[in-house]
Amino acid sequence: MKTQIAASAFALIASGAYGEALERTIPDAVGRVSPALEAYSRDDLLGSVWAGPQLSLRDRALVTFATLVTRHESDNLATHIELALDAGVTPAELSETVTHLAFYTGWGNAVAAARAMAPIFEARGIAAESLPPADPALLPLDRNAEDARENFVRGTFGDVSMGVVDTTRELLFRDLWLRPDLAPRDRSMVTVAALIATGQSEQMTFHLNRAMDNGLTQEEAGAMLSHLAFYAGWPKVFSALPVAKQVFESRSN
Amino acid sequence: MKTQIAASAFALIASGAYGEALERTIPDAVGRVSPALEAYSRDDLLGSVWAGPQLSLRDRALVTFATLVTRHESDNLATHIELALDAGVTPAELSETVTHLAFYTGWGNAVAAARAMAPIFEARGIAAESLPPADPALLPLDRNAEDARENFVRGTFGDVSMGVVDTTRELLFRDLWLRPDLAPRDRSMVTVAALIATGQSEQMTFHLNRAMDNGLTQEEAGAMLSHLAFYAGWPKVFSALPVAKQVFESRSN
């Protein structure tokens, strides 16, 4: 393990407000069944990966949370919700992320996240009234891009399932994506995290391009892949790498 | 959100016996962490999607249950088991669905479903003796179709794993699929739901064709895709759409 790097990096991290929250994501049980896993966790994952400058700690906490929600890791959500809040993800953003992931990873994942989040919000005095409302003023729609998307999807799949075509337009692209309390870049980031976590590389081209259109840099995307290797597993990231490569190359021409 | 449609549709639904059961699938925690998710749940998912006439409520409850079992959503199973029973899925059908999904999605999913179901069956006075027995009289086998399937699989994979070839024949196609207490159409429907939920589009062609041979209509299949977008996540359904399109087109020629 890269202990020499890790020692100082972890000291740096632990000095931050979220240092303790980060440590609490690794319960004592880990060290009791595997001293090695505890050392990898402390020295490499928490001490080195989380300290990487290519992606902010706030972004790391957000995509990690998104990955855990996607994987239905109900038993690991609480510590990562606390971490996200301590790392600067606002309650409004966390609330929107859960709603976003309901659509992108399945309702039951969002319900499980809500169950884990409700007591934490209550303990921190975050009331539902202070969270984004059901019907906020929406961000402006890019009508040309949306018309192109809609026409393609309707033309291709309209005779397969008009229900999918209609709800995709009405609920996702003319509503959810335009809700103002989670930036389009962040919506894209958690969507891409969800696609990596489920191994759905075939859906990634559209959303990684959209993420970069929305402001995610190539360096951040690369760091996200590296970060998520730990939380979604190496093979998931190796299946995503060729798609990312193709997207990066197509945009640099 | 399509609140205008939703208001009346939800009133309609809520008047049914399963209205309350449907509402209970969205716990209070949802509204406490996201007023928006609660509104989407009430107005769009429960109030509009579930009221769609292209697929019966009983079928919606059955494929939703199958999707949750497939995703190992242990924490969400109880409310959906109650909902399925209230929506007209019989205890025998639910029992057979769990057994079917043991084979199609892994034993541990069925074990988790059994843990969630046992107390509900007990509370409703459903005894094991009233459920389908281990060795019922089987439905007749379509020997030609099964011989063709078996010959193809044995010829292709016999030298890779005869164990898979043998158990597929003996346990699945000459036993499980012929058990009479879940209609072949329903077995196909929960199998397709499981394949959508796991993103295994590559296995869908065979089973969607079989589903339609077993009586699932194209309209029902399309509605199932639209319904499952909410429970398996949009990207899973977008990966399934091209396969469904191909199957629909190949059958219309």
Added chain:
Amino acid sequence: MKTQIAASAFALIASGAYGEALERTIPDAVGRVSPALEAYSRDDLLGSVWAGPQLSLRDRALVTFATLVTRHESDNLATHIELALDAGVTPAELSETVTHLAFYTGWGNAVAAARAMAPIFEARGIAAESLPPADPALLPLDRNAEDARENFVRGTFGDVSMGVVDTTRELLFRDLWLRPDLAPRDRSMVTVAALIATGQSEQMTFHLNRAMDNGLTQEEAGAMLSHLAFYAGWPKVFSALPVAKQVFESRSN
């Protein structure tokens, strides 16, 4: 069900020390909601599949455990940890497997496994001090093979994410895979099990070849596919079969 075969096979199994542990993986709830699933479990899965001579019981217990960890089946882990220990997987091997799967299937899966394992290790008097240390003397590196792998990955993905390239080399192939307390063959076996369980056939060619280089026989690999059909679901195994076929054929030429 193949009851005639099963009766004697199960008697044989039940006579072993792990017979009871095997039975405890099927809780009573199963029989209460599906007499058929209980019969399939007892007669076919426990009584026939687990008794198959092509793969040792110890190996079956290890790959089953790996599959459940990969699927985040927190509620089913305890009985399978007990079973693995009773079937001859050592505490050191189980500890290393959890650490290995942290990298190959995501940290949260390993954390959940640690939570399930800690009380069992404590009850059996297995102290952390007796487990493999964080920094053991490593197995020798096959520098040529590793250089070839590293050069390929760096050349292909270095400009996408150097973080992935670096951690893959430093943490996985120059560290984790060289830890001595889980044999390379066993590391490969649990890695392949994880890839089958997540349906990542596209990553299987490399790891199945590596498994066979590390000593897994073709017969064992075939039996593993047959075994995992029950624990990962039939469709996952049918997606893995073409890859296995291709690997087997490429090695026999």
